[in-house]
Amino acid sequence: MAEEKKQPRIGVFVCHCGTNIAGSIDVKAVQEYARTLPGVIVADDYQYMCSTPGQTKIDNAIKENDLTGVVVAACSPRLHEPTFRTATKEGGLNPFRFEMANIREQDAWVHMHDNAGATAKAKDAIRIAVAKAALLEDLYPKSVPVEHAAMVVGAGVGGIQAALDLANAGIKTYLIDKLPTVGGRMSQLDKTFPTLDCSQCILTPKMVDVGRHPNIDLRTYTEVEAVEGYIGNFDITLRKKARGVLTPTEATEKGIVGGGCNGCGDCDAVCPVIKPNPFELGMKPRKAIYIYHPQVTPLIYTVDFDSCIKCGLCVEACGEKKAIDLDMADAFETVKVGTVILATGYDIFPIEKKREWGYKQFDNVITSLEFERLICASGPTGGHLIRPSDGQTPKKVAFVLCAGSRDNTGVGKPYCSRFCCMYSLKHAHQMMEKIPGCQPYIFYMDIRSFGKQYEEFYYRIQDEGAKFIRGRVANILEDAKTKDLHVYAEDTLLGQPVDLTVDLVVLAAAIEPTQGIDPVRKMFGVSCSQDGWMLEAHPKLNPCGTTTAGVFLAGVCQGPKDIPDTVAQAEGAASAASIPIHMGKVELEPYFAQCIEEKCAGCGMCVNLCPYSALALVEKDGKQVMQVTEAKCKGCGTCGGFCPGGAIYMQHFTTPQIVAQIDAFLLGGEE
Amino acid sequence: MHEYAFFLGCIAPNRYPGCEAAAIKTSRKLGIELLPLKGASCCPAPGAFGAVDLNVWYAMAARNIVLAEQMNKDITLICNGCYKSIYEVNERLKENDDLRDGVNEVLAEIDMEFKGSIDVYHLAELYYDPKICGVDKIRDSVTRPLTGTKIAVHYGCHLLKPIKERRFTDSENPMWIEELVDALGAESVQYRNKMQCCGAGGGVRGFDLAHSLDITNEKLINVTEVGADAITEVCPFCQLQYDRGQIEIKEKFGIEWALPVLHYNELLGLAQGMTPQELALDLHGIDCKPFLDKIR
Amino acid sequence: MAKGYNDPAMETRFQDRYYHSADNPEFTKEVERISRTIAHMCFQCGTCTGSCPSAPRSSYRIRKFVRRAVMGLEREALTDPDLWLCTTCYSCTDRCPRGIAPTDIIMAMRNLAFKWDIIPRNFLKTVQLIYTTGHGVPNNDVNRAARVKLGLEAEPETTHKYPEYIPGIQKIIDHYKMKENADRILAEGEH
Numbered sequence A: 001m002a003e004e005k006k007q008p009r010i011g012v013f014v015c016h017c018g019t020n021i022a023g024s025i026d027v028k029a030v031q032e033y034a035r036t037l038p039g040v041i042v043a044d045d046y047q048y049m050c051s052t053p054g055q056t057k058i059d060n061a062i063k064e065n066d067l068t069g070v071v072v073a074a075c076s077p078r079l080h081e082p083t084f085r086t087a088t089k090e091g092g093l094n095p096f097r098f099e100m101a102n103i104r105e106q107d108a109w110v111h112m113h114d115n116a117g118a119t120a121k122a123k124d125a126i127r128i129a130v131a132k133a134a135l136l137e138d139l140y141p142k143s144v145p146v147e148h149a150a151m152v153v154g155a156g157v158g159g160i161q162a163a164l165d166l167a168n169a170g171i172k173t174y175l176i177d178k179l180p181t182v183g184g185r186m187s188q189l190d191k192t193f194p195t196l197d198c199s200q201c202i203l204t205p206k207m208v209d210v211g212r213h214p215n216i217d218l219r220t221y222t223e224v225e226a227v228e229g230y231i232g233n234f235d236i237t238l239r240k241k242a243r244g245v246l247t248p249t250e251a252t253e254k255g256i257v258g259g260g261c262n263g264c265g266d267c268d269a270v271c272p273v274i275k276p277n278p279f280e281l282g283m284k285p286r287k288a289i290y291i292y293h294p295q296v297t298p299l300i301y302t303v304d305f306d307s308c309i310k311c312g313l314c315v316e317a318c319g320e321k322k323a324i325d326l327d328m329a330d331a332f333e334t335v336k337v338g339t340v341i342l343a344t345g346y347d348i349f350p351i352e353k354k355r356e357w358g359y360k361q362f363d364n365v366i367t368s369l370e371f372e373r374l375i376c377a378s379g380p381t382g383g384h385l386i387r388p389s390d391g392q393t394p395k396k397v398a399f400v401l402c403a404g405s406r407d408n409t410g411v412g413k414p415y416c417s418r419f420c421c422m423y424s425l426k427h428a429h430q431m432m433e434k435i436p437g438c439q440p441y442i443f444y445m446d447i448r449s450f451g452k453q454y455e456e457f458y459y460r461i462q463d464e465g466a467k468f469i470r471g472r473v474a475n476i477l478e479d480a481k482t483k484d485l486h487v488y489a490e491d492t493l494l495g496q497p498v499d500l501t502v503d504l505v506v507l508a509a510a511i512e513p514t515q516g517i518d519p520v521r522k523m524f525g526v527s528c529s530q531d532g533w534m535l536e537a538h539p540k541l542n543p544c545g546t547t548t549a550g551v552f553l554a555g556v557c558q559g560p561k562d563i564p565d566t567v568a569q570a571e572g573a574a575s576a577a578s579i580p581i582h583m584g585k586v587e588l589e590p591y592f593a594q595c596i597e598e599k600c601a602g603c604g605m606c607v608n609l610c611p612y613s614a615l616a617l618v619e620k621d622g623k624q625v626m627q628v629t630e631a632k633c634k635g636c637g638t639c640g641g642f643c644p645g646g647a648i649y650m651q652h653f654t655t656p657q658i659v660a661q662i663d664a665f666l667l668g669g670e671e
Numbered sequence B: 001m002h003e004y005a006f007f008l009g010c011i012a013p014n015r016y017p018g019c020e021a022a023a024i025k026t027s028r029k030l031g032i033e034l035l036p037l038k039g040a041s042c043c044p045a046p047g048a049f050g051a052v053d054l055n056v057w058y059a060m061a062a063r064n065i066v067l068a069e070q071m072n073k074d075i076t077l078i079c080n081g082c083y084k085s086i087y088e089v090n091e092r093l094k095e096n097d098d099l100r101d102g103v104n105e106v107l108a109e110i111d112m113e114f115k116g117s118i119d120v121y122h123l124a125e126l127y128y129d130p131k132i133c134g135v136d137k138i139r140d141s142v143t144r145p146l147t148g149t150k151i152a153v154h155y156g157c158h159l160l161k162p163i164k165e166r167r168f169t170d171s172e173n174p175m176w177i178e179e180l181v182d183a184l185g186a187e188s189v190q191y192r193n194k195m196q197c198c199g200a201g202g203g204v205r206g207f208d209l210a211h212s213l214d215i216t217n218e219k220l221i222n223v224t225e226v227g228a229d230a231i232t233e234v235c236p237f238c239q240l241q242y243d244r245g246q247i248e249i250k251e252k253f254g255i256e257w258a259l260p261v262l263h264y265n266e267l268l269g270l271a272q273g274m275t276p277q278e279l280a281l282d283l284h285g286i287d288c289k290p291f292l293d294k295i296r
Numbered sequence C: 001m002a003k004g005y006n007d008p009a010m011e012t013r014f015q016d017r018y019y020h021s022a023d024n025p026e027f028t029k030e031v032e033r034i035s036r037t038i039a040h041m042c043f044q045c046g047t048c049t050g051s052c053p054s055a056p057r058s059s060y061r062i063r064k065f066v067r068r069a070v071m072g073l074e075r076e077a078l079t080d081p082d083l084w085l086c087t088t089c090y091s092c093t094d095r096c097p098r099g100i101a102p103t104d105i106i107m108a109m110r111n112l113a114f115k116w117d118i119i120p121r122n123f124l125k126t127v128q129l130i131y132t133t134g135h136g137v138p139n140n141d142v143n144r145a146a147r148v149k150l151g152l153e154a155e156p157e158t159t160h161k162y163p164e165y166i167p168g169i170q171k172i173i174d175h176y177k178m179k180e181n182a183d184r185i186l187a188e189g190e191h
């Protein structure tokens, strides 16, 4: 701060961005205007400033004119700030002596039909940027060490894949899931499209792998309780929910030699409490001591303390293994990781809210996930598709696509859930395979078979005999006596109303973010888009990252996607999450708050205000002063704006810089 | 006493005066006083009149609303068609400056101004609202329970739809009028496609009577299938369609129905001890006697 | 396009009349203005027709009318007699996944048809009745007698009992020349 000040010498570069900018802004006029601004030594323009010749212009101009600051008026800094900082550095200046004026997204694109207005606004933006550039200072990024460990939250197929990739790359990985097993939604599915592999068969090996990988610390029945820290150094507190059952390791730790749960199921046999089984969507009973499904990893029983009556019969049945502890309480542990991947998946939209389709009013209206369980050999009916009302085999089945998706009524979801078309085709295939003489009818608006081999799958199912009716289902009525269903729609291709009597209706219900995930999302500082899904850092160029450095996304939690896309994104997220860990250190943008100790009164009010717990009071030279943990500070400015003594200095966003920008806007300009 | 300006509409006072008389008498027993809304006109009919020129529909409905504004009373009414015109125009004019300004320009010619100072309710809605009346109060007012009768409820379209422009939450399978019916000691019954239109609206009754009756006939099939002794509704126009419609169906299609059709206020009147004469049930096209015999 | 066929019958038969007629974007705008609904957002799913009580008993397809609104097919829309088969039950409106009110599109089209002098007589009769009495369904003698028996006054507390309100109503209707046009269309229809 104390370095001697040179008179500002600024170079301004205006980008045409092809016609993106030049189409609505008079670039020449803007460039000439820039030359008249105080401190501007050189002003230039170019077709594409981000190209090599564009960057060379900056490089040369700095050297030729001994510039102290550079302004580029172009697109959003989110896109090219790093590019131009590098160019500034190439020219021999500190990269933080660069300032960007966004005249594309915030100007040319929004004022496409008002050239004069857009040009005037561009001039304003440049004048403001020049005012700041005149006051920019040299800054130096800090680097912090990165913990050689990662965490994956959610152990569905996405979480499993991400954890395996990280672990295989030599990184210690905590894989946690709120359920007592890994596997997620995919383990509820029977077969997968378009290959028709058995879902369990391809998933189980991976489940087993995460269970025994030396680099994976698997924590099921565990939730995130609290998150502190920042990239490289997250301190995450986990709540290990009371499972009521000891693993062999835990038993040994307690001195019960040879004890702990071996998955024998003796307890299950004696437990008198019967509850609906959530894995089977309530279509099968479950005891108060249970395994979530037959392929659970780890194979450890769990007590559902919400329904357990503590009769102790299971404890007796378990005998010498002494695996059951009905007094177990939740346990907490804090672990340190460098990066985190969220893979928290989705839930089914409560489709009973769409009253016109009668789910939960009519017995024989089911959801697609229920269909999966009913057609699955390990499901509640042993793979026999039945009508819930009478157990009969349905012959005519209607599949209702876009049930609650692409719905702007305010009840459903405006987005496409992206995999319903394909699994409904698969369902049609499965029933035709199992039930001779059956007839599936698929009510659709569009068949979205966009993936590899998907269109071919559509062709195949049509060839196998599924009938497609292009029309969204208007409503469904039940015949009170037979419990058959009347499906009403319009066959829009014929322009004829349809009243189709069927034995069973399968609603391809929309999906939505996992219930109760919001607090977790917020703990990691991740935003969500309007539709509730977690927000990626950039929809195209950074689809795995988030705005919180070191936190990445995998799978449906970021938006609806099928298994191949989920796995691909999981691998991408794992790769992205491993980079800082392998680098061993990360550079932090030097936008830290700094304490001007002479001015600090030690009141400490800023300490509580900081949303990132980056501030503390320390004793220095016999007085209390504030101290910033730079790695935690995100440069939000809350403290700086508040400090009554003006003792907090926000690097790169200093009060004089901001005041100069405001002055330039309010006082400058033509006329 | 809760006081409301009573908007009559056309069909209740001019075809089924028993509905009007019953509404006034039954409500008084429930602590609701219905005051005359002097000089009101047709709501005007949302379909048959609105189809010609919605501008006039807005302005004429607004005139009726202003009459109540001048009394400083909220409006209540007993017809779904009236509800659509009066409730919806009131809400739309309150929300949209452009609509309101347009309407007020015309109303100025007759020295009136829409201010948006009152609310509009269907009487059935007030009966169900525990803050005003509530199901319990209805039940307590019953002196001659309708025990042993099965009653099918026809909600009608304009009471609940479009649902986004209503206070109600469910237009696919509501049950609150059933609760009001059960409170009279009767048994409400569910039938197929309960929410389907009676067939009368939109000017279709006048434009293509056979078409409109075919819709009515479908409803009658569904209602009789579950053994209903009567249909009840909260709209004299639906009542007309079901009641006179059965006679017209006989004429046009040769099918004979004899299903009594009673406005909820007529049912309530019976349950509160009013005689069929006091309700002018003899004006109904379909004889209500089989139903009356059941409750004797 | 004249094809130069020698046979006039063939010329008529193959006059390519099954193309879309030229669209009128103003029609789309007018329909949206009057209906206050977003007709242009229709994606032709057919939920409306599937919900429509008039569809299974006629050739009326509400979806097609919405399509005509979107494409500006004014003549097709306004001259199709099916336009008058909507019962205004609003089932389509409650279920449309795009949040459109197809019913109000029909109402707007009927208003526009009236401007083309296309309107069934019963609508015009209602206009005349309301103009003269204030009521679409006015009182009659049988009813008056019944009212008196019930202890009500023979005339209800409406424009029937207070005819001094009728001129005000007529002013409103005349402001839009509604009665005038109704009379004219009815008279023209007489011959």
Ligand code: SF4
Binding pocket: C041, C042, C043, C044, C045, C046, C047, C048, C049, C062, C063, C066, C092, C095, C096, C097, C098, C099, C100, C102
């Ligand atoms: S329901 Fe709505 S979106 Fe679907 S066809 Fe009808 S108007 Fe269009």
Ligand code: SF4
Binding pocket: C048, C051, C052, C053, C054, C055, C062, C085, C086, C087, C088, C089, C090, C091, C092, C093, C102, C103, C106
């Ligand atoms: S409002 Fe009209 S178009 Fe819509 S469903 Fe009812 S009758 Fe059909």
